[in-house]
Amino acid sequence: LLPILNYPDPRLRTIAKPVKEVTAEIKTLIADMIETMYDAQGIGLAASQVDHHIQLIVMDLSEDKNSPRVFINPKVTPLVEEKQPYEEGCLSVPDVYDKVERPNKVRIEALDENGEKIDEEVEGLLAVCIQHEMDHLNGVIFVDYLSRLKQTRARDKVRKVIKIREKQGEH
Numbered sequence: 483l484l485p486i487l488n489y490p491d492p493r494l495r496t497i498a499k500p501v502k503e504v505t506a507e508i509k510t511l512i513a514d515m516i517e518t519m520y521d522a523q524g525i526g527l528a529a530s531q532v533d534h535h536i537q538l539i540v541m542d543l544s545e546d547k548n549s550p551r552v553f554i555n556p557k558v559t560p561l562v563e564e565k566q567p568y569e570e571g572c573l574s575v576p577d578v579y580d581k582v583e584r585p586n587k588v589r590i591e592a593l594d595e596n597g598e599k600i601d602e603e604v605e606g607l608l609a610v611c612i613q614h615e616m617d618h619l620n621g622v623i624f625v626d627y628l629s630r631l632k633q634t635r636a637r638d639k640v641r642k643v644i645k646i647r648e649k650q651g652e653h
């Protein structure tokens with residue numbers, strides 16, 4: 483399992499670099515990220531969140547948690563002007579949930595773990611999630627869209643959750 487950086491860790495603000503070649507190390511990182519995502523009950527995870535600053539996202543929206551997707555050097559283009567709110571959470575901001583407005587339909591262009599091209603139009607939760615993960619690769623966290631007051635509350639909340647987790651020791 484990989485340690486997930488917690489807000490407001492400044493490393494989460496690093497801009498991820500493009501992946502030049504899908505090396506064996508990157509394939510290992512992909513496997514580790516998928517395992518870490520499942521363990522943390524996430525449906526997405528960006529490499530930035532595990533302190534690897536490359537353009538790599540893993541995601542699994544399936545019920546049985548058995549169809550992970552990999553997006554390398556992703557590019558997301560909104561296909562609609564209209565934005566819709568969605569109650570977002572983030573593995574780097576534990577126990578904080580709040581509404582964020584995003585375009586509900588986007589185009590994803592990326593490479594998969596075999597270097598094959600991905601070019602899809604997606605909507606709904608997949609569209610929300612890929613935009614949330616893309617933000618991570620650009621050093622943006624969903625709380626950045628919230629009010630200053632909510633950002634302060636989020637910082638306090640994360641501090642408490644981390645203290646409790648440290649007391650409980652590694653589960």
Ligand SMILES: O=C(O)C[C@@H](Cc1ccccc1)[C@H](O)SCc1ccccc1
Pocket residue numbers: 523524525526527528569570571572573574610611614615618
């Ligand atoms: O931290 C992450 O990037 C994982 C995010 C991905 C995500 C954010 C907002 C909306 C959908 C997905 C979540 O922590 S995964 C947990 C989760 C699951 C379903 C709905 C919201 C959050």
Ligand SMILES: [Zn+2]
Pocket residue numbers: 571572573574614618
């Ligand atoms: Zn997140």
